[in-house]
Amino acid sequence: MTTPLKKVLIIVLLTLLCLYISLPKSIPVNLNFGPINFNHRFERSDLNLTLGKFSLKRNFDLVLGLDLAGGSHLVFEAQTQDLDQVDREKAVNSVRAVIERRVNLFGVSEPNVAVSSFEGKDRIIVELPGIDDTQEAIGLIGKTAQLVFAEIGSEEVPGVTKTSLTGAGLKSADVTFDQTTGKPVVLLEFNQEGGELFAQLTEKNLGKPLPIMLDDEIISAPLVQQTITGGSAQISGEFTLQEAQNLAIQLNAGALPVPISLIEQRTVGATLGADSVAKSVYAGLIGLSMVLLFMVLAYGKLGLIADFALIIFGILTLSIYKLIPVVLTLPGIAGFLLSVGMAVDANILIFERFKEEKLQRPFSDALEVSFGRAWDSIRDANIATLVTAFVLANPLDFSFLHTSGPVRGFAITLSLGIFVSLFTGIVVSRNLLRAFIKPKAHGK
Amino acid sequence: MLSSINPVSSSVLFINMNWLRYKKIYFLISGIVIGLGIYSLLSWGLRLGLDFRGGTILEYRFGKEISADIAKKAIEDAGIEVSSIQSLGDNTYLFKLPPVEVSDKNKIENVLSRISETQEELRYETVGPSVGPELVKKTIYAIIIASVAILIWVAIQFKSIKFGTSAIFAMFHDSFVLIGLFSFLGHFAGAEVDFLFVTALLTTLSFSVHDTIVVYDRIRESQKISDGDLVGLANRAITETMSRSLNNSFTIIFMLFALMLLGGATIKWFAVALFIGTVSGTYSSPFVAVPLLVIWDQLADKIKNRK
Numbered sequence: 001m002t003t004p005l006k007k008v009l010i011i012v013l014l015t016l017l018c019l020y021i022s023l024p025k026s027i028p029v030n031l032n033f034g035p036i037n038f039n040h041r042f043e044r045s046d047l048n049l050t051l052g053k054f055s056l057k058r059n060f061d062l063v064l065g066l067d068l069a070g071g072s073h074l075v076f077e078a079q080t081q082d083l084d085q086v087d088r089e090k091a092v093n094s095v096r097a098v099i100e101r102r103v104n105l106f107g108v109s110e111p112n113v114a115v116s117s118f119e120g121k122d123r124i125i126v127e128l129p130g131i132d133d134t135q136e137a138i139g140l141i142g143k144t145a146q147l148v149f150a151e152i153g154s155e156e157v158p159g160v161t162k163t164s165l166t167g168a169g170l171k172s173a174d175v176t177f178d179q180t181t182g183k184p185v186v187l188l189e190f191n192q193e194g195g196e197l198f199a200q201l202t203e204k205n206l207g208k209p210l211p212i213m214l215d216d217e218i219i220s221a222p223l224v225q226q227t228i229t230g231g232s233a234q235i236s237g238e239f240t241l242q243e244a245q246n247l248a249i250q251l252n253a254g255a256l257p258v259p260i261s262l263i264e265q266r267t268v269g270a271t272l273g274a275d276s277v278a279k280s281v282y283a284g285l286i287g288l289s290m291v292l293l294f295m296v297l298a299y300g301k302l303g304l305i306a307d308f309a310l311i312i313f314g315i316l317t318l319s320i321y322k323l324i325p326v327v328l329t330l331p332g333i334a335g336f337l338l339s340v341g342m343a344v345d346a347n348i349l350i351f352e353r354f355k356e357e358k359l360q361r362p363f364s365d366a367l368e369v370s371f372g373r374a375w376d377s378i379r380d381a382n383i384a385t386l387v388t389a390f391v392l393a394n395p396l397d398f399s400f401l402h403t404s405g406p407v408r409g410f411a412i413t414l415s416l417g418i419f420v421s422l423f424t425g426i427v428v429s430r431n432l433l434r435a436f437i438k439p440k441a442h443g444k
Numbered sequence: 445m446l447s448s449i450n451p452v453s454s455s456v457l458f459i460n461m462n463w464l465r466y467k468k469i470y471f472l473i474s475g476i477v478i479g480l481g482i483y484s485l486l487s488w489g490l491r492l493g494l495d496f497r498g499g500t501i502l503e504y505r506f507g508k509e510i511s512a513d514i515a516k517k518a519i520e521d522a523g524i525e526v527s528s529i530q531s532l533g534d535n536t537y538l539f540k541l542p543p544v545e546v547s548d549k550n551k552i553e554n555v556l557s558r559i560s561e562t563q564e565e566l567r568y569e570t571v572g573p574s575v576g577p578e579l580v581k582k583t584i585y586a587i588i589i590a591s592v593a594i595l596i597w598v599a600i601q602f603k604s605i606k607f608g609t610s611a612i613f614a615m616f617h618d619s620f621v622l623i624g625l626f627s628f629l630g631h632f633a634g635a636e637v638d639f640l641f642v643t644a645l646l647t648t649l650s651f652s653v654h655d656t657i658v659v660y661d662r663i664r665e666s667q668k669i670s671d672g673d674l675v676g677l678a679n680r681a682i683t684e685t686m687s688r689s690l691n692n693s694f695t696i697i698f699m700l701f702a703l704m705l706l707g708g709a710t711i712k713w714f715a716v717a718l719f720i721g722t723v724s725g726t727y728s729s730p731f732v733a734v735p736l737l738v739i740w741d742q743l744a745d746k747i748k749n750r751k
Contacts, residue, residue: 287702
């Protein structure tokens with residue numbers, strides 16, 4: 001009987017470790033027993049491992065989605081239908097770059113900008129946690145980018161003055177390599193009108209820098225080396241390929257190749273989010289206690305073991321959410337609660353089997369046989385659920401399936417729940433049963 | 445394995461019941477529920493939610509209770525159409541409108557501030573009309589892929605088209621029950637079909653198969669060790685899995701019930717949909733999938749004998 005006990009010990013240690021991760025970051029403990037006062041805040045320190053080049057930093061905080069933490073989810077559609085495939089990708093990436101830059105201006109923590117395409121429609125999805133002033137957000141993201149070529153003022157008029165040459169005059173910006181130096185350069189191509197304006201500008205500012213401004217921010221100030229006619233120019237300098245590419249993207253972004261329009265926006269205030277969290281935690285606790293009670297009523301001692309396994313299941317799952325981390329949404333919580341209901345299924349299958357088997361064979365044999373026989377059903381049945389969860393979660397980002405939002409959150413927590421429940425249902429409760437349930441105690 | 449030759453005595457509750465004698469009753473029950481659903485679908489259709497239909501919803505918490513009628517009239521007087529105003533309790537109200545711009549939303553807030561002194565914006569969602577059709581397509585793809593994958597899995601697992609097809613039939617049975625009842629609930633209780641409903645539908649597909657596999661597994665196992673006819677084996681398999689099915693459904697239903705009553709407005713109907721799916725999925729495994737399997741088997745035998 002030493003082996004099961006050893007395994008139980010390992011399970012207990014694993015659970016304690018996961019419990020440590022699962023618990024909130026700081027727990028205030030205030031105890032007052034007459035003269036003895038104990039006031040202390042237990043703080044969990046963040047994980048900070050450094051092994052040579054490898055470093056691991058985790059703070060083990062639960063990551064809440066927009067619907068729970070509050071924030072804005074915006075979807076823009078880029079009007080790319082008149083462009084061919086190559087221009088289209090370029091255009092969408094430019095739009096994305098400009099939106100990303102603007103979003104960073106908000107100072108939001110962890111904004112997310114993603115591109116999604118489906119049947120010829122290009123979408124840009126913007127997620128802004130903590131922002132509930134949508135009007136400002138939409139205004140700033142949606143406004144037409146202003147790319148302006150400016151002049152350095154003279155001694156009488158210092159500073160920078162904008163000229164009438166804007167992004168509208170720019171046809172495209174690309175990265176090429178200078179044929180003599182081999183260094184990356186940014187090639188600008190102007191349209192008819194832009195080319196003429198640019199020729200005038202370079203003539204006037206010969207030998208001076210010519211700042212290029214994007215939304216009032218100077219992104220580059222190349223020196224004019226000669227008057228440039230013919231509608232194209234190149235910006236050369238000591239930049240790396242990456243820098244040249246970024247500059248080109250920014251220039252293209254400023255030119256905003258296609259208009260964008262807002263087609264979907266969802267904003268949830270932080271109070272509603274907190275409310276949802278409180279309600280689902282409450283619902284979860286009530287549901288969980290009913291399940292725990294039911295298992296004891298239906299299976300007695302065995303049920304108690306299953307309850308322990310279920311609580312371990314909860315602790316493990318929560319710590320996995322924190323470790324990966326899984327962005328928890330409201331449907332995600334529903335998926336988790338559902339998996340709690342399903343997690344005992346493996347135990348129920350085994351216990352029902354055990355009721356039959358113990359009539360025919362010795363107690364401990366019956367236990368092992370039940371695990372073996374029930375495993376086939378458990379495996380086959382759970383694979384069917386995993387298949388559906390896989391389609392819903394769409395981990396390979398197939399564009400013809402749902403790529404974001406509530407469906408995915410649900411599927412991820414549900415499938416994680418199934419994996420963990422297989423572990424707790426089979427490994428954990430099996431070893432607990434081996435160690436703690438004795439035939440004579442069971443009267444058989 | 446000497447002991448496995450003995451017939452396995454079943455759980456105490458359902459000793460040697462001849463479940464399959466009442467096939468007609470099971471089909472009648474399913475027929476009535478699905479018939480009701482089809483009637484409801486034909487007469488009222490499904491009530492589409494924001495995700496599919498497009499539009500705007502606004503949720504506010506006011507400082508006091510307001511009259512939905514007065515608020516509706518005041519907003520419409522400002523020239524903005526309102527589809528419905530719903531009280532969610534706790535001085536919280538949900539406004540549904542056709543898609544509106546931010547400028548119109550400001551107008552609405554102005555109007556509302558005259559009705560109630562304080563207001564807090566809890567939620568503001570707008571979905572353009574182009575989003576819905578795309579979602580419908582993606583949903584259909586998801587359902588097709590999931591059902592084909594499950595069909596293949598079941599067919600491989602049981603090395604039999606008979607098993608696979610009956611399981612898929614039971615699965616469609618559950619989807620029809622869910623869709624039909626939701627049309628019914630949509631008409632009488634305002635249940636809307638949205639993103640989350642689709643998720644519940646797909647989860648129901650897998651639940652349904654989950655339970656069916658457990659019963660089929662039992663039939664397959666007893667086929668290996670005894671030569672009894674399929675009806676006898678099937679009856680025994682139903683008996684043996686009945687208390688497991690019920691107990692497992694109970695635990696799931698407990699969780700869903702708690703969510704339905706306490707989980708808040710956003711996921712209430714989601715929990716209801718999952719609840720219907722779970723109940724139907726539990727019912728359909730012994731009472732639809734197994735009878736279909738047996739009928740198929742009997743028909744196949746008859747045809748064979750005639751030849």
